[in-house]
Structures are given as C-alpha cells and as structure tokens.
Amino acid sequence: MQRSIDRPLWALFVGPYGVYLVILLVVPLVNIAVYSVYTYSPTKIAVPDLTAANYARLWDAYYIQLFLRTTKLALVTTVICAVLGYPVAYTLARARPALMSLGLFLLVVPLMVSTVIRVFGWVVILGRNGLVNEVLDLLGLEPFRVMYTETAVVIGLVNIFMPFMVLPMMSAIERIPPSFEEAATNLGANWFQMFARVILPLSYPGLVSGSLLVYSVSLSAFVTPVLMGGARIRVIGSQIFDEVLVSFNWPGASSLALVVIAATTMLVLVALRATRAAARLESRQ
Amino acid sequence: MLSRGAASRELPAIVRMVELEVAGLVKQYSPQVTIGPISFEVTEGEFFSLLGPSGCGKTTTLRCIAGFERPSEGRITLSGRRLDDMPPHRRDVGLVFQNYALFPHLTVFENIAFGLRLRRIGRKEVEERVGRMLELVGLPNLAGRYPPQLSGGQQQRIAIARSLVLEPRLLLFDEPLSNLDFKLRVQMRFELRELQRRLGKTSIYVTHDQTEALALSDRIAVLSQGRIEQIGRPSEIYETPETAFVADFIGSSNILDATVQSKSGVGASVRTGSGLELTVPPVVEEIGSRLLILVRPERIRLVDGREEAVSNRITAEIDDLTYLGEDVQLRVTTAPAAKLLVALKSGKGTRELRRGGSIDLAIDPEDIHVLRK
C-alpha cells in the first residue's frame, strides 16, 4: 500500500478519470469562461473580440429581476423543505430498521425518476382539469388556478428536491445517540424543548448541507419552472437555455452560467466551512 | 432532603417509609418475550440494586420507572403518586445513563444547568446550585469544559451532578460504571456509595456485576428471565440463596444434587448423586426426597493430620491447581467421583499441594446450604 513512493502506481488508477474530468469538465468550463468575454454577434454568434459587455449586461434591470426572482424561489423552496424535512428526517432516523429501509426506498425512488416525469405528474395534479380542481369541483368550490404562478413553481421545487434535504439531515440525526433525547426528557424537557436544545444544535451540519444542496439545485432549476411556471416565470435556468439554443447568444449565456457556477461554488465552500466548524464543536478535544 | 434521608437511615426497616412501589409490573414485547410480573418496594434513603444477566428485565424495569417504556400491566407508585400515566419529563426521577449522555455541544456548566433552565430558574440561583453540585462531586474547576474533554470518571460525576441538581425523589443508575476501566470502577464504586450515604437519596441501581451490587447495595433483587428470584441484603443473597440460579450467579459455587438419607433435630444426612455422604443442617424434606445443596468453594477447608472427629471429611485428588496470590483455586475429584471447586487461602498448608496429589478436605455442616428445589 505504501509502495507509491518507489512507483507511482496510483497514477494508473486515478489517472483515467482525472484526465477524463479535465477534458470533459475543466476544459468545457474554461471554454465558457472564454466565450463569456467574446463579443456577441447576431450573425456569427460569437466573435473573439474581448469585451466585458456580457458581464456589464447582467446589471440591467431585466437580469437583476431575473436574479431576484430565481433567488426568491430558491430561498422559499429551501425554507419549506427544511421545515417539512426535519420531522421526516427525525422520524426516519429513529425508525425501526425495516421501516427506515422502506422510508428510504420511497424517498430515493422519486428522487431517481426523471424530473420531467415528476413534474408531469404535478402538472396533471394541479392543471386546470387536474385532480385538485376535480375535487374542488365535486365539492362545489371555486377552481384553484395555481398553474403558471410562482406558487406552482415552489410546489414543484419543494416536492422534487425534498430528498436532498431529508437525506443529509437524517444522517446527522442518526449520529445523535437516542440516550441524549432520553437524558433531556429525564431532566424535564418536553419533546419540543428536547428538539430545540439537543437535536437541532447537534444535527445542524445536516441542516446546512441539506439547505445548500436544495438551494443550489433550485437556483439552477429548469424543467420545473418551465413546465409549471410557463413563459411568464422566467428563471436563470430557462434564460441560459434560451440564450444557448434559441437566441444563440453564447457569450451572454456563458457569462450568466459562470456567475451562477461561481455563486454556487462559493456557497458550497461556505457550507463546508460551517459544517466543519460544527464538527469541531461537536468533538472539541 | 438531606437531613430527612440521614435520619431515616437510623430507623429499623419496618418503620421507614416506602418511597417507591412497583407492583405486578409486566412488559410484554411479544407473545414469546415477556418481562415480569415484577414487584418490589424501595424504602426512603435505600440503595436498591437490580442484579441479573443481560436480558433478565432489569433495564426494562428501570426504563418503566423512568417512563421510557410503557408497562403492559402493573403500577408504579413514587411517594404515593402513581407514575404510570405521567410523561417521562414530569416524573421527578433522575436517571444516570450507561454512556452518561452528556450533551457534547454544552459546557459542563450548561449540562448541569440544563434541567434548571427548563424550569425557568433565575440566573443567580442556577449559578449557585450548579456551583454547589460541582463542589459536591469534587470538580469545581471544570465548569467551562466540554464533555469530550473530560475523562470517563469525570463525565460520570458530571452526569450524576446533572441529575442531582434537580433534587429528584428517586435516582436511577443504569450500569453507570460499566464503561470505566477496572481501577476507576472500584474507586467510583466507593465514591458513589459515599455520596449516596451522605445525601440519603433513594436509589435504584441496575447492574450485571455482582461484586458491584454486593458492595453498593442495602438490598439486592436478583432477576432472571424476567422474574425476581430473590430480594435480600447482600449477605443474605450470598450466604442463603433461595434458588440454584442465585447461588450460581452470585460468586462461585458447588451445587450438588442430593437425596435425604436420615434426619434428626440437629441435622440430616444426605448422599449426593456422585456418592458423597454429607452431614447437613436440619431439613424439612422427607427422607428419600431429593434436594440441592450449595457449598461455597472458600468454605471447604484443609484438614491437617492432627485433627480428629471431623465431620464431612473428604479425601480428594487434585486435578488442577491455579495459584492466584491470595488464594489457591483447586479442582478436585473426591473419592466417590464428585467434582468440587475449592478455594483455599494460600499459606503454609497450600505450599505442598501439587497437581495429581492427594488432599484432605472438610466441610463444616453449617457451611452447607440447602436450596429450595
């Protein structure tokens, strides 16, 4: 195992995927960085005349609004996921093994089924003649016109990204010995006090990583806002898609994509630092 | 609290108040697995142990008292109040956990203050009471530390302080010393006993370690397979076990199967299954009935040649000899093929003993205990 000193055998193992990632991830990212300083030309798509215009453009009212709307949707989604996800994560973490496997299975299968299919299901449920409105109609109530609103997008995002919140939270709660809960109760805490004073502070890293995951995937969501928000609810994801494939403004799309990647990466780094700090707190030696 | 406990210890047991009553406690896990019925009483200021092998129901009983398990039947009464329907956080019962369950994100101070804060006690009083507890357990300088920075023994003491600061009516211990190494365990055993005597706090202590139970307890309940086998003072449990299980579980023992040959007012004569003829104390059983007798290995003594008229004299061959310093442990086979375990104080007489050699032993009749069969 320690033979690496004389022969770099490890390079043979990690080399192929390392090189692969450079060719198919690093270089493509560099490529969009290059495109982002090219000049947009309606006829030739991109001309290699260096310019900062693509970034300056992001300060236009249109883009500011786009950022704000996308950020707001992602934030609301994250908060709802956190609030609803905690009870689920707690219940799963403390369930009997058989029940936990079932819960996990029912969490992972929807996660792994294509987003498009799940969103399609929601379109059927919330649509004008969908399940919800059929029920309301039967009850003689006003139809619920929710499709193609921000509410619809949030409903979609919450349900589609929920597993990303629950899974890390569940792992964090599982690591807390059940005797801590009993100790808190024995000392006089009711369930909510116990949760606030023991479970929450000790599973905080799970909350942070879950929230960041949900936030970053919501920030760059595409299928959900397009199918449930329609043309009116534009978000960063749909903007990039259109600039690449519809208006062929590749320099513009590149600058936008790069800014989002930078923001997401920064968030993840901050999150990592936060969880590490929390881990240190937990095992202060 | 303090003075009441101290005073009551002087009174005879009958006069003392019953603090905790467990009556007909049954916990049914499945049709096959049932604990109980278990009944016992613990008097004020008493240190009561539940002793038994794992799976005997001792921890279940403790968790029922703390409220973490719901009994299927029976009732639990603490100083006249029914506990059964009370949620665990209102029971006024302190529990010291096996792994201590100290909160790793809180300082020692905040751990001890945890219950006080929930009771919305003023800042000054919290400081005062936590300070007093830290003094009591001898760790006044550790208030600002976090639990992972403490040694096992220190964590143990903080866990006790955290329960004691709330002045519970009853203190429960769930094998609190089992995570400590041997030396520390013995030391903590003394400290725990001393603390409990000083505070006079009624305590129930769950353990599978008989030495611990014997050393700490006022009374012990020995449990096996979900039932109480015997309740008694440590000496009673050891000297006059009521069942073969108790005799076997506590200390080492020779349990022999025997038949009553003859009996009189001063004693009886029995013959063991392996053919050994022994004189034993008086028995109630009829002649010809079968019973079990218990002989503790250390009660079998060496006979030196000059002694005469020794009852229960046995000549045996030494199969195996283990030298343990203070004691010498022998496995012997007596003349009519009985295997016995013998523990002799090491000294002049034991120096000559060799494996394969012969040995003269005797058991005084009063050292033979007849068990219920």
Add this chain to the structure above:
Amino acid sequence: MSVRRPAVLPLAVILVYAGLLAPLVVVIGVSFNAATGFDFPPRGLSLRWYSNFFTKTSFVDAFFRVSLLIGILAALGATLLGAFAAIGLVRFRFVGRDSLEAFFLMPLLVPHILLGAALYLYYARLGMKSSLLTIVLAHLVIATPYVIRSVTAGLVGIDPRLEEAAMSLGASHAQAFRKVTLPLLRSSLLSGAIFSFIISFSDINLSLFLSGPGMTTLPVHIFSEIQWGGDPTIAAASALQIVIVGLLILIVQRFFRLRLMI
C-alpha cells in the same frame, strides 16, 4: 416509544411522502386511462396508451435505441472509470489525495443545466455533432461519482489484513486483490453500475442540450411532448420508467446500503 412525540410529526411525514409519491401514482394512473385526457382517477381502464407507446417509432426509438443504450454504455464506462479511481483513492497514499477526491466529486456540485450548456458550447467549438457518443461522454461525467462513492464505501469496509493474509499464504499483491478483494467488491460495483445507469436513464438537463435529430432520449422526448400537449402515451412511457427505476433501486437495496449512495 421512548419519548412521546407530538402529533405534528406524523402529519409532516404523511404530507411529505404524499408530495413525493402523488405524482408517480398519478402518472401511472393516467397511463391506464381509457379516455384521451390526463384524467386521474382514470375514466375507465385500458392498455391503449401502452400499445400506442410500442407502435410509435418516436417513443420506441427514444426508449430502446437511445436511452437504454446510452444508459448501458454509461453504466459500463462509469463503472470502469469509477472503480479504478476509487481503488486509487482508497488503497494508495500520495500527495494531494484529498484534493483529488474533492475534484472527483466536483460533477455533483456543478448544476447540471450549466454543465449541459457548457458541454454544448464545448462540442460546438470542437465541431462535434450530436450523437450517441456525445451524450454518453456527458453522462459519464455525472454518473462516475456515484460509482466512486459506492466502491469507496465497499473498499473501506474490507479489512486490508485480508489481502495481507492472502499474501502471507503466497499470493502476489495483484493476485491477492483479484482473489480476495474483488469478489468482496462485487455488490458495490453492481450498485455503482445500477446507479450510474439510472442517472443516465433519468437525466434531462444534459440531454436537453445534447439531444439532436434522431438522437432524443426518453426524458427529452417526454419533455417536448408535454410542451406540445400530447396524450397519455407520455404517461405510459413515464410509468415504464418509474417501474424500471423502482425495480433497480429495489435490487440495490437488497445487497447494498442505499444511503451510502446518495
């Protein structure tokens, strides 16, 4: 029942699971609808949308000729690349190992829609036309980290002393690995392969950019059908995907701890 829990807990659990499972149930229900609308509960049961699915070339092509094939190729490639990378990361000590591990998991952090756009622009610059290859290459980027994860988890669980024991019995290092460690890794390898298949099979964000004429994956085809209105054939195709993914995850859960994958 250790500590009594408030009733809001099961309520939230029911709500969340209802939200997760409702769309799947509704899609499967609609796929059996006898009428032409997206009705749930279905108005009468029929298998017409399934037979429709199997007779429409666009669906059959997207499912069998594109998605299934790409998924299998991506699973094979990802398993090969990922297993080697995981072995390198776990069984060797070298400078920069931790950074390399972080780099290898980077595809999980880059939002897929952005990766899709980046790859589209990259292929465009290289002049590569949309083909099976371009999509498989893209899926390998996002699928391989799952294999690395499962094989790493598997390797960490195997006591290295087993290999040492084999070597003390006369096996060479390579033989010890092949005869002892590799058989023990079988379940993690299979889990990794299955997961990378699912990732490829369900992917929409990369495929949206990389699909082209005659090279449309099933999710992309469903996406465009939904946008054009479509009929319950979409639901039949979706139901098939749900069943395939469900069965595959059931297999993984049988012999591998599912949670190590996510």
